[in-house]
Amino acid sequence: MRTARWALAATGAAVAAAAAGRIATVRRSRRGSPSPFTPDWTPGPASYGVGVRRNVAVPMPDGVTLRADIHYPTVPSTGLPADGPFPVLLSMTPYGKLAPPPAAQIGGGPTPYLIKRGYIEVMVDVRGTGASGGSFEMFGPDQASDGVELVRWASTLPNASGRVGMFGISYLAINQLFTAAAVGADSPLKAIFPVMAANDFYRDAAAMGGAPHLPTVQGYGALYTMLNVINPTLEFLTPGDHPRPRAGGIAAVRQRGRDQRDYFGPLVSDARSGGDTAYDGPFWDALRPELVLGDIAANGVAVFLVGGWHDAFQRGAPLNYVALQNACAGLPLDAPMPAGEPLSDRIRLLMGPWYHVSDFGGLNMQQVQLRWFDRWLKDASTAAMSGPPFTFQAIGSDRWFHTGRYPLAAAAPTRLYLGESGRLTSEPAARQSLATLPYRARGPVSGRSMEQWTLGMNSFIAGQVGRPTRYDQDNTRLQRGSALSYSTERFTSPTLVAGPITLSLQAIANTTETLWVAHLDDVSPEGVSRPLTQGALLGSHRALDPDRTWYLPDGTVLRPHHISTRAAAQPVVPGELTRYDIEVFPTAAVIGPGHRLRLTVTTYDFPHLVPPAPARQALAGGSYHVQQGGAEPSFLVIPLADPDALD
Numbered sequence: 001m002r003t004a005r006w007a008l009a010a011t012g013a014a015v016a017a018a019a020a021g022r023i024a025t026v027r028r029s030r031r032g033s034p035s036p037f038t039p040d041w042t043p044g045p046a047s048y049g050v051g052v053r054r055n056v057a058v059p060m061p062d063g064v065t066l067r068a069d070i071h072y073p074t075v076p077s078t079g080l081p082a083d084g085p086f087p088v089l090l091s092m093t094p095y096g097k098l099a100p101p102p103a104a105q106i107g108g109g110p111t112p113y114l115i116k117r118g119y120i121e122v123m124v125d126v127r128g129t130g131a132s133g134g135s136f137e138m139f140g141p142d143q144a145s146d147g148v149e150l151v152r153w154a155s156t157l158p159n160a161s162g163r164v165g166m167f168g169i170s171y172l173a174i175n176q177l178f179t180a181a182a183v184g185a186d187s188p189l190k191a192i193f194p195v196m197a198a199n200d201f202y203r204d205a206a207a208m209g210g211a212p213h214l215p216t217v218q219g220y221g222a223l224y225t226m227l228n229v230i231n232p233t234l235e236f237l238t239p240g241d242h243p244r245p246r247a248g249g250i251a252a253v254r255q256r257g258r259d260q261r262d263y264f265g266p267l268v269s270d271a272r273s274g275g276d277t278a279y280d281g282p283f284w285d286a287l288r289p290e291l292v293l294g295d296i297a298a299n300g301v302a303v304f305l306v307g308g309w310h311d312a313f314q315r316g317a318p319l320n321y322v323a324l325q326n327a328c329a330g331l332p333l334d335a336p337m338p339a340g341e342p343l344s345d346r347i348r349l350l351m352g353p354w355y356h357v358s359d360f361g362g363l364n365m366q367q368v369q370l371r372w373f374d375r376w377l378k379d380a381s382t383a384a385m386s387g388p389p390f391t392f393q394a395i396g397s398d399r400w401f402h403t404g405r406y407p408l409a410a411a412a413p414t415r416l417y418l419g420e421s422g423r424l425t426s427e428p429a430a431r432q433s434l435a436t437l438p439y440r441a442r443g444p445v446s447g448r449s450m451e452q453w454t455l456g457m458n459s460f461i462a463g464q465v466g467r468p469t470r471y472d473q474d475n476t477r478l479q480r481g482s483a484l485s486y487s488t489e490r491f492t493s494p495t496l497v498a499g500p501i502t503l504s505l506q507a508i509a510n511t512t513e514t515l516w517v518a519h520l521d522d523v524s525p526e527g528v529s530r531p532l533t534q535g536a537l538l539g540s541h542r543a544l545d546p547d548r549t550w551y552l553p554d555g556t557v558l559r560p561h562h563i564s565t566r567a568a569a570q571p572v573v574p575g576e577l578t579r580y581d582i583e584v585f586p587t588a589a590v591i592g593p594g595h596r597l598r599l600t601v602t603t604y605d606f607p608h609l610v611p612p613a614p615a616r617q618a619l620a621g622g623s624y625h626v627q628q629g630g631a632e633p634s635f636l637v638i639p640l641a642d643p644d645a646l647d
Contacts, residue, residue, distance in 0.1 A: 036350065036363070036393070036400045037385045043370050046116035048073035048082050055131050058124065058153055060146055067131035068150075069097050070157065071110040071121040084159035087377035088120045090150060091168040092143070092175045096130040097123040113366040119373065122154050126175070136263060139178060139286050147179030148187075155188035163377045166192040167369055170356065173197035174289055177320075180301040181292035191302040191376035193369050196356050199316030199323075201287035202280050202564070209583060210541030210564045211515060212271045212278055214610040216312070216453045217264070274612035280564040289316075290323060290333070297327035302346040302376045306365070308354030309395055309533070310452050315585045318406050318500075321349035321390060334548045336558070337405040343389055348372075349406075351588070352393040355456020359463055361393070394496060395532060395589035396522065399643070407499040407550075411639035413558055416488065416597075418505075418626065418634040424488045424599060432630025434508075435484050439515065439622030442606035443481030446519060448531035453608050475521050475529040475600070484601040484626060487523065495591045499639035500550065500559035501584035503535065503599070506627040506634050508578070512571040513618035514539030515611060518582055519600040520638075522591055529598060535584035536609055537562070540569045542580050549581075556637060557581045571618075577627065584636075590643055599636055601626070 051074040055067045073082040097109075110121055126143055128136025137143070155162050166176040166189065173194030183189045198204045206217055271278045285291065296303060303324055307317025323333040328344035331337075350368070354360055374383040388404035403409070417428040418435075451459060503518045517536045521529040541564045548561035560581040572578060591597060603622070611619060626634055 036391045037368075037371075038387055041371055041383060043367055044117050044374075046113075048116045048118065049076045049079060050074060050110070050112050050115045051079065051081060052110070058150065060127075060134075060149055062142075064127055064134035064142075065132070066124055066127060066134075066146060066150070068122050068124040069110070071115050071123070072159065073115055073118060073120070081159060084118075084120075085161035086118050086120045086159055087161050087163045087165060087373065088122055088154040088157060089114060089165045089167055089373065090122045090124070090154050091166060091172050092124045092126050092147060092150065092179070093168065093172050094126045094129045094136065094138075095171070097125055098130075111366055111369075114370055114373070117370060118378075120154075120157060120160060122150075122157075124150055137286075138263070139174060141286075143175065144178045144182040147175060148182050148184075151179065151183055151187060151189045161377075162188055163190050164188045165190065165373050165377050167195075167373075168193075169195040170197075174201075174287075177289040177296065178292060180299060180303070181289075181295035183299055183301070185299055187299060187301075189299075189301055191304070191373060193304045193306070193372055195306040195365070196308060196311050196313055197289065197305065197316065197320060198287070198313045199290045199319040200284075202284040203562075204313045204316040206271075206284070206287075207278075207564070208605075208609060209516075209535065209537030209562060210279075211536050211538045211609040211611055211615075213453065213608050214268055214272055216608060217271070218268050272610065272612060274614040276566070278612045279566040279569070281566070290319065293320065293323040294327045294333055297324055297347075300346075302372075303348070304368075304372045305347075305349045307349065307351045308356065308358060309351060309587050309589075310353060310355045310448065310456065312356045312452060312455060314533070314587070315583075317349060317351060318586055321347065322406050325389075334561075336407055336550045339405070339409060341405065343404045345384070345389060346376075348385065348389040348391070350391050353395040355452060355459060357456045357460040359460070392498070392588050394498065394643075395587065396530070396592065397590040397643075399590075401496075401498075401588075401643075407558065407639060408641065411496065411498045411641040413499075413552055413556070413637050414640045415556070416599075416636045416638060418484075418486050418599070418628050418636070420628055422485050422487060424486045424597065424636065428633040428635070429629030432633075433628045434625040435628055437484050437601065437603065437624045437626060438482050439511070439603045439619050439624065440482050441604055441616070441619070443483075443602065443604050444477040445606055446475055446478060446531065446534070448475060449534060449605055449608060475519060475531040476527065478519060478529075478600050478602065481602060481604075485598060486601075487596045487598045490525070490594050490596055491591050493593055494643055496588070496641040496643040497532070497591060497597075497638060498588040498641060500586045501533065501535070501639070502557050502560055502637045503582040503584055503601075504557060504635055504637065505580045505582065505601075506577055506632045507580065508575060508625045508627075509539070509572050509622055510574050511618055511620075511622040512540075512574060513611075513615050514572050514578075514580070514622065514624060515603050515609070515615075515619055516580055516582055517602045517605050517609065518584055519602070520584060520587070521598045521600065522589060523596045523598045524592075525594040532589050533585045533587040534605070535582045536605060537580055537582040538611060538615060539572045539578070539580060540615070542578070543568045543570055544581060552637075558637060559583065559586075577632070579632075597638075 053070045058066045125132040127134030176192040176194045324347045371383045374380040388402045416424040519534045550559040
């Protein structure tokens, strides 16, 4: 029996209803600000000052020297190193440990908040970047080996307690997962705090349903290259507090930039031309933390995951949580969590309506980090968090919800059928009809998509000058292009959408390739369209992996997992009715009374989705006919719950 089908077969509507009490909103703290965790907890005082040793040499076994900045607690009255012992927090960055704001928000930086409360922080340039030697390879095997060696080295620093944690965002978060998997049992590494980490880089960010996100990869490569030109100009060649020019002068700095372009340029060119990197395969395995999550659980490392419903890795964060919890329970990592699964307090997930670069809606994330590390690195029992370990804030609400299982037991997967006159209904129309969608390579830009795939940097910068972050970019402009639009009736009471979403289309095309892009929006009574999430699928990548796809007991696809290898690619047969199960990235949102859900189906996400050259040729002149109603209707599967009933 299929693993994923087995895991959901025990749920059903009755079980979901009975489990509704497992989700509850968290009370506000006595200070009046939203508190995502219970019980209340007060952080310790800032008892220390902060000192630093720059560019400390750390030799690796293969002869490469990495460079680390060590930030340590000091005695405020003297400025001398405090005695400790202190746990060590390690981060490994490819962006340069001297990255200027706002790049430092991704690349990391010292956090005096933690250091002053009794932690040593070590920031290391990964090999081939910043001040470190060696050659760069994105999450190459040398980086995991370096991580293991750095953990051992950090645990022996002067005044260190012997316990090590890791923290950081984005690349630094993914590095934590690979390192935690490689350290083995009984390692000094006891806890990590990865913020905005991928599960499967190919499916999370590099491509969506097999359609490459080439501008995203290009933009990331450009940012990475820029930072690796800026930072070497400030490298420290010897420990100290004053920067000196990099050895070799400007020529060496330019060479570092060329090295990075030589890495990312061929990657983008190969994907654009339809080469191997346009498909899932060995190249992407090195960027797939999902392959090592079982090892993290086996090593006993405590993991606090943070994700965002608008993040570039919004798909991956819940999957990382599921796999880690399943691994701790001895269950298949690829399956949804079944009813009654024992939950580990060593694995937690926090999600909110945040972009990749974010102020987290005002939540003091450093305080959350302190609590986590106090619990697992200092054995502070008062820092323990009670209640179910998945905490989230939904789009459109400031309430915090807690649950244990994912998919949520209380959110019933509900079919909404695509019908005539642009309606989404709970029952399919008896009469079959067809809606025509012409292929277009570009059209109106989705504001939310643009902001998401530029990592929310514009909103973050705006927030630094006092302007509020926009998580509700109006998507109404999408209706001006060639698109199919379907809306529900107005909701009569608040409704929680939370979990994985699938759009199953039955369609006929006149070409051997198709491209489908689905946007899900919350539409207010005034007609303002607030984007919630989206998904896409290149038709030739429609084959499903039955062992990794999540199914409902009746065989309905809850979360598709497309194979997306070159060998599995299937040309579309012109004139033949074909089923496409489109993975719409998971979300959580509260839909208010009088609001509607609107599904918009297009053939573009300009300028982000760029099909490879062979696919673009096959897409030209396409005309699609989506089947509505009848014996084989098209429908949306979406998890719905009553938030008030969950209190």
